[in-house]
Amino acid sequence: MNSLQIVEAPVDASCCVPSVKPALSADEAQQRALVFKALADPNRLRLLSIVKAGDSGESCVCDLTEPLDLGQPTVSHHLKVLVEAGLLHREKRGTWAYYSLVPGALEQTAGLLESL
Amino acid sequence: MNSLQIVEAPVDASCCVPSVKPALSADEAQQRALVFKALADPNRLRLLSIVKAGDSGESCVCDLTEPLDLGQPTVSHHLKVLVEAGLLHREKRGTWAYYSLVPGALEQTAGLLESL
DNA sequence: CACCTATATCGATGAATGTCAATCTATGTG
């Protein structure tokens, strides 16, 4: 079944000409899909938006639970997904956990799209 | 002295100043999540990439099945998802179906991110 | 210490999703 081996020839066009960009490899695609998976949920988009809209640049979980009309564990779960995707930064101060946008992360993700 | 009238402008910041953008509504978030759902799969990212990399600007299903190592129905399914997300355009000519990038769709989606 | 509060983690459950084999549709071609 998976016995066929397509040995990539060492054709090295990588040096001078930008030429044609090759299509995404399976590994690259898998990697990039992770970020979009994190963005593929309306509540997570709202979380990012609320954090971004906050004037202090950061929000704690207690400020995020109410506007989303979700349980606290669910919000905590979504925030974790966003942190693991590299979109949010988490900082714990005292009893509270403050979440803020990772600088440039959204722009970088947007770049992933245009450079497909 | 205090007869001078500092006529306070009828504070209507809604016209000129961008002011603070409100956070995403539930409906807006739901809508935007649809596109990211379509992008949240490595094989669909590869499909977009392959179609984009093709020099003719379009690819037919038969050209997309092999590099992805997926069955034809599965590829057809993914293509449908991408079309419904507004990312791909489908044109049938004879027996073949040709898929091409919707012009500006990727850039517009990237814009969704930066304007969160 | 005991108690409260903010947040994270765990386990369960129902819904959504990716994949395939089988089948259907439509457009060729002899």
Next chain:
DNA sequence: CACATAGATTGACATTCATCGATATAGGTG
């Protein structure tokens, strides 16, 4: 017409995921 081919659709199955209630952890306060 009979047959072949490209592609879409259907139904089933396994996996992933969003959500919740219950519980754990950890910092603050008396």
